[in-house]
Amino acid sequence: MRNFKKALFAPLLLAGFVSMAQRPAAQELKNPIVEAIVKEANDNSQLEKLAHELMDGIGPRLVGTPEMQQAGVWALGKYKDWGIAARNEKWGEWKGWQRGVSHIDMTYPRAKSLEGMQLAWSPGTNGKTVNAEVIVLPYMEDSIAFAKWLPAAKGKIVLTSMNQPTGRPDYNWEEFGTKESVEKMKKDRDMLTAAWAKRISNTGYNSRTLPAALEKAGAVAVVTSNWSRGFGVNKIFGAYTKNIPSVDIALEDYGLLYRLAEAGGKPRMSLKIDSKNLPPADAFNIVAEMKGTEKPNEYVMLSAHFDSWDGGTGATDNGTGTIVMMEAMRILKKVYPNPKRTI
Template sequence: MSQTFRIPLLVAALLSFSLLTTAQHSDAVDTAIVSKFRKEGFKNSQVMDILSMLTDMNGPRLTNSPGYKKAATYAKSTLEGWGVSRVYFDSFGEFGRGWFVKKFSLQAMEPAYFPVIGYPKAWSPGIKGTRAAEAVYLDVKTEEDLEKYKGKLKGKIVLFSLPIMPKPAFKPDATRLTDSTLLRMANAAASNRAPGSSRRYIAGPPEMLTYKKWRLCESEGALAVIEGSRGSYGTYYAQGATIPTDPATPAAQRFRPQAANAPEILPQLVVAAEHYNRMVRQLEKGLLVKLELTMETEFTKPEDGFNVIGEIEGSDKKDEVVMIGAHLDSWHSGTGTTDNGVGVAICMEAMRILTASGVQPSRSIRIGLWGGEEQGLFGSTGYVKKHLGERAADSVKLTTEGKKFSVYFNTDNGSGKWRGINMQGNENVRSMFREWLRPFEKDGSATLTLNNTGSTDHVPFDAIGLPGFQFITDPIEYFTRSWHSSMDMYERAVEADLKHNAVMLATFAWGAANREALVSRK
């Protein structure tokens, strides 16, 4: 190469380096500010008290239930007490009925007494009073098997599902992400799932056969239907009630159990696998199994769902918004601690840290506590459509507010320590996030991955091209023990990790609120 070309290339390289270092410098974290956040977040933390109020005192928080409304009122008044401005309930549109359990017990009276571990499915009707009834195991593997139960189910409690046999656990329930896993994530190209986050499901009978089993129970006049739960050690997973639906019915025409016009269904409950299987074995040996069931549930009137919104008003760029959020709703058999009381507590604590530290962000920092996430991201989706924009065919139409929106940070993967952040396929944010992670490198939080994550509330933001991110979280015992389970209780939370996460979230929100430009789109 001739000398005449070396000088311009050298100048270009130096200019490129200068621009890179300038960009990095503009995103560099003010260490004095981070020190303030650390002091406030570790010395004066309120994250566990917030979590206890959400879970022990108000949970569970099924959307539109009394528990959800009490928790939302607590969150609103608490944020206002810290000086967060314009805290309000923001409707996300039609949701349906609320529901809660007033009284429940299930006992096996014969052939040997034992209290049965289980719970009603959400939006299931109850029964009047306490009823004693025989149990029948619906041992149906083919449509021909249905015939032998005709005339035998009236007034009976039907054991509906095939047994699920828990296996001895030879691996620990609780784990942290290993260095090798984090390295694989850092080296990965964009993908839809992070390593180590797979969920296991057990295949059931064909959909048409299941539908016909439900119709048989209804037409024969069964008293209630019991399903065996996945899980072990007495843990069970009670989610939404089943609306028996012909498999040929288009998805858009299927009823949701919370819908005001949902058809009448049988009382439904789930039982821990060990107790369910015991009853099945007794019946298979020809013994009489008699159960005593008390199951009082109550529906609330159909109404719109709502989110809790509040913000710390910015200064010179107050019309531009940085947002943090988590879903406030939960399933109902536990108290919704790791899914997602911890996420709400982290977000609220981050807002408290920001206000208590006396800092003034350039952009406004907004919090969103979402409803209806468990039934399909209703709260965050409704908020995005109402305030920020929507996708139509292959184009996106942003509102005026959407055009000034910078970034959304979501938390919804359990109580573990954040080890970095998923960049959601957005290479443009790498250098920015690298700067914001520097104060947390010694804490083991330094991983950047192009991985996408789904199934939670950053997705509606990402879907219209607005930056939305989810943090890489140590699994602890999320999928093995607590996710959607009866054991999703306060004891599952890891205090040190929640403190760390709240400080980290405050730092990311502060960095985004004070950088020169809005966070880069994909």
């Protein structure tokens, strides 16, 4: 009988646990505020509209540009429309600059429009068209030999990036190539990358200081190709020259120029870059605030960096983060306008 009681007690105990575990789910009370937030986000999302206005309409938000200033005014206007207190907090200044139209062409040994764009904050050509021979940064044994070569850069357009052995991303090689061909490509690329790094270091400069040295020596432009290892995509960052244009050329067109120059073909390029320097511009943060009603000195913070590089629209870095944060504030103001803590 004692064993029977034990055997009977175990299933009853298990059934009790199951019943207790199931009861909260069945009796769970839905939070009406959370439900309202989810409903507003699903049924009345403003994300697409915000994305269109910011990324399509205003575009990239490079610090120091009129577009960055315009984006700040836009954000303040949105918060005002939503009834949220917001302010522009200045924290310094940055060099003013505005991108213009670029014409980048190969003029010899044949005419070909090239896929490329000026780097951020690059000087322009002052309304003129620069036409010059293209040369590749040479390999020198050391900085002394490079210093002796530098005068040869005068009047030239200098290529300062390695010529990529392939324009296909690794995943594409791995999908369609044999194991042996993929391994050989990667080995060859690693060797070329190491050799180019040595070519740069032997000059006595690095990728940041070399353009200024070429500029001082009289080069008329510096050309790079900062490939992202994706199909047809380069990274567009900042220029390190102060008076001559810095231009990035897409992988295939860069390879063409490089091969022609290396073979002694003396290719020529023409550049007309209409960017212009502007007076120093305010650097700032946009701060919006919903004051807490019970614990105003305790904070819940949402943040996203507002600025971007200007090679694209600045969508993924970080326009999407910006509009999601703003949309969250809009929804909270509509559904939960009097939070306990300051948001």
